[in-house]
Amino acid sequence: MIHTVHDQQVMLDSDLAELCGVLTGNLNKAASRNAERFSEDFRFRVSKEEHESLMLQTGISNDGGRGGRRKPPYVHTEQGASMLSAVLRSEVAVRASVQIIRAFVEMRHLIAVPS
Numbered sequence: 880m881i882h883t884v885h886d887q888q889v890m891l892d893s894d895l896a897e898l899c900g901v902l903t904g905n906l907n908k909a910a911s912r913n914a915e916r917f918s919e920d921f922r923f924r925v926s927k928e929e930h931e932s933l934m935l936q937t938g939i940s941n942d943g944g945r946g947g948r949r950k951p952p953y954v955h956t957e958q959g960a961s962m963l964s965a966v967l968r969s970e971v972a973v974r975a976s977v978q979i980i981r982a983f984v985e986m987r988h989l990i991a992v993p994s
Contacts, residue, residue, distance in 0.1 A: 881986050882936065882954070884929055888986050889954035890979065891933065895963060898979060900971040907953060909966045916966065921959035925951045957983040 880894040896903040910917050925933065930951035955963065957980065964976035 881982060882933055884925055884933070884954055885923075887956055888983060888990075889956055890960055892953040892955065895955055895960060895975075895979070898975040899963065899967055900969065900975070901967060903952075906963070906967065910953070910959075910963070913962075913966045916962050917955075917959055920956060921962060922953055922955050924953050927951050 880890055880898075881888050882891070883889070892907055893903045896906040899906065901909075910922060933952075960979045960983070961976060964973045
């Protein structure tokens with residue numbers, strides 16, 4: 880679930896919401912209500928083109944139809960994903976945050992190891 884966008888490892892808001900046991904809209908509302916915690920290097924919206932590329936990479940079907948997204952998703956860096964546990968006040972979100980941070984660390988290790 881970790882992707883590379885703008886040379887950064889990020890997770891889609893929808894993937895984070897699923898892991899944290901909340902709706903994507905609720906996750907984004909919580910982040911927006913706490914905007915001072917989510918600077919541009921923690922959370923940003925991808926462009927339409929980047930969103931289409933992510934959909935191709937992950938095999939996500941076109942979600943532009945009925946009930947789908949109207950705007951490209953937000954993505955969260957490791958720091959942004961970590962900050963979510965502070966604004967999503969649930970035990971599931973805190974546990975998920977720990978696992979997400981571990982995944983980011985593992986990804987960093989994999990990238991750093993020469994082939």
